[in-house]
Amino acid sequence: MLYAGLDLSRQRLDVHLLDEDGRTVEATAVRPDADALRTLVARMDRHGELVTAAIESMNGARFVHDQLELAGWDVEIADGHWSRDYPRLRWAAGASDRTWSSTKEAIER
16 A cells, blocks of 8 residues: 655645655656646556545645546545644633544534
């Protein structure tokens, strides 16, 4: 299994591919369009392993997600605001761990 971190901007998708030990296998960038994404998948196929990827939720992320999933990758869309705001929200709520866990589960549903 390989893991890909995807960083999307308007003109470019940065890709950082890691192995199971967290070592860099490959780092590259492509245009975030259908042809370039197909080329990316073909190039990563040479490693002979399944790829699981994560991309931050933003404009264009759903398109990249869908294209890569159609090509055989497993891609998750991460909510960047949630991970960035998690400690602040927890502090602001003044919630205990148990209460916060229940709130977080409800929000994620």
